Amino acid sequence: MSIEELKKIAIQAIDDKDRQLFDVNQQIHKNPELCFEEFKAHDVLTNFLEKEGFQVDRGYFMPTAFRAVFSRGKKGPKMCVLCEYDALPEIGHACGHNLIAEAGIAAAIGIKAAMESSQNDLGHIVVYGTPAEEGGGGKIKMIKEGCFDDIDVAMMVHPCPFDAGFVSILSLMEMTVTYEGKNAHASGYPWEGVNALDAAVQAYVNISTLRQQFKPSWRVHGVISNGGVKSNIIPSKSQLIYYIRAPSATELKLLKGKCENCFHSAAQATGCKVKIEYDVENIEDCYAALKNNVHLVHLYKKNATSLGIKFLPLDEEANLPSGSTDMGNVSWEVPSIHPLYKIDTEAANHTPEFTNATCTEQAHQQTLIAAKSMAMTTLDALTNADILRQIKEEFSKSVNH
Numbered sequence: 587m588s589i590e591e592l593k594k595i596a597i598q599a600i601d602d603k604d605r606q607l608f609d610v611n612q613q614i615h616k617n618p619e620l621c622f623e624e625f626k627a628h629d630v631l632t633n634f635l636e637k638e639g640f641q642v643d644r645g646y647f648m649p650t651a652f653r654a655v656f657s658r659g660k661k662g663p664k665m666c667v668l669c670e671y672d673a674l675p676e677i678g679h680a681c682g683h684n685l686i687a688e689a690g691i692a693a694a695i696g697i698k699a700a701m702e703s704s705q706n707d708l709g710h711i712v713v714y715g716t717p718a719e720e721g722g723g724g725k726i727k728m729i730k731e732g733c734f735d736d737i738d739v740a741m742m743v744h745p746c747p748f749d750a751g752f753v754s755i756l757s758l759m760e761m762t763v764t765y766e767g768k769n770a771h772a773s774g775y776p777w778e779g780v781n782a783l784d785a786a787v788q789a790y791v792n793i794s795t796l797r798q799q800f801k802p803s804w805r806v807h808g809v810i811s812n813g814g815v816k817s818n819i820i821p822s823k824s825q826l827i828y829y830i831r832a833p834s835a836t837e838l839k840l841l842k843g844k845c846e847n848c849f850h851s852a853a854q855a856t857g858c859k860v861k862i863e864y865d866v867e868n869i870e871d872c873y874a875a876l877k878n879n880v881h882l883v884h885l886y887k888k889n890a891t892s893l894g895i896k897f898l899p900l901d902e903e904a905n906l907p908s909g910s911t912d913m914g915n916v917s918w919e920v921p922s923i924h925p926l927y928k929i930d931t932e933a934a935n936h937t938p939e940f941t942n943a944t945c946t947e948q949a950h951q952q953t954l955i956a957a958k959s960m961a962m963t964t965l966d967a968l969t970n971a972d973i974l975r976q977i978k979e980e981f982s983k984s985v986n987h
């Protein structure tokens with residue numbers, strides 16, 4: 587059977603389950619669950635996959651993670667699609683992870699149907715359910731458990747207001763800065779106080795001043811999460827929470843040092859003590875920058891284009907706004923892609939408008955196209971040893987140089 591015939595079978599299998607897939611994304615959208623609490627989504631997805639004939643491991647290393655596998659033969663490559671399904675506080679599925687979950691399971695049933703129709707033993711399709719993308723880094727925990735040791739290629743897609751194959755994803759670290767000073771009556775004895783709010787404001791201004799010398803690709807943004815309790819008390823405690831982002835671990839380290847100087851100098855100027863805490867112990871455990879596998883992205887784009895998708899020109903893709911994801915970490919373990927696909931909204935992710943746009947029929951149809959593109963790309967690599975070799979060679983060179 588030709589690759590084109592196999593792709594047609596995958597597309598048909600996805601279309602055949604159109605309504606069931608829509609129902610899965612709606613159920614997840616209606617029950618938004620936060621990081622590591624995605625129990626309902628986990629159950630909806632694993633029940634679906636089991637019914638479709640996958641061998642499912644529920645609660646895989648974490649209560650809301652899963653692994654589902656379909657194999658054709660014992661040997662052959664292990665291709666992986668990833669689902670995310672966590673939501674955001676208050677604004678629900680404002681990042682469209684209900685659609686990411688749908689895309690993952692839709693791609694998987696398409697690939698399975700093609701594998702079953704082939705006269706050859708093609709290998710394995712693995713679906714990972716990965717919790718807590720919006721903070722918590724479920725994929726980083728799964729990497730540490732060795733979940734990607736036996737995987738050859740990993741892919742996922744993400745809804746967005748545009749179509750892009752090459753995505754720039756930044757490395758991310760969270761810093762929590764606490765200043766400790768001394769309370770005093772703000773009118774009666776201000777000279778006896780040590781003002782922790784002044785330290786926080788000074789730190790904020792230090793960083794804002796330094797921003798002019800930041801590289802355009804760096805991002806530093808924070809809030810003052812504690813600025814004291816009452817105007818007539820000199821605050822003895824203050825706290826800032828900052829996210830810092832850069833395109834590589836090396837640059838993130840550099841940026842971290844610059845920010846630490848800002849925080850320490852504010853402490854010195856105001857006479858406060860400072861404590862800086864990090865969301866991870868090592869910079870290696872941060873959300874990593876994404877390594878796009880060029881071969882895989884080209885294949886994905888070719889397949890998506892054949893289904894009518896029009897990608898942005900390459901120079902525009904390179905300048906798109908970027909965030910961070912733990913898929914970045916996966917991309918340093920195995921050849922990976924994380925294309926963005928357009929749903930019908932002008933609003934950016936993480937807004938209530940985007941939440942409303944992720945439950946429409948149109949968003950569902952766009953999700954099926956992205957799922958079909960992943961299925962077709964997986965089949966390209968499963969049926970052609972040369973293609974898989976090129977993908978892997980590119981990966982080895984890019985992580986070893």
Ligand SMILES: [Zn+2]
Binds near residue numbers: 681720935936
């Ligand atoms: Zn998000």
Ligand SMILES: [Zn+2]
Binds near residue numbers: 681682683719744
């Ligand atoms: Zn997201």
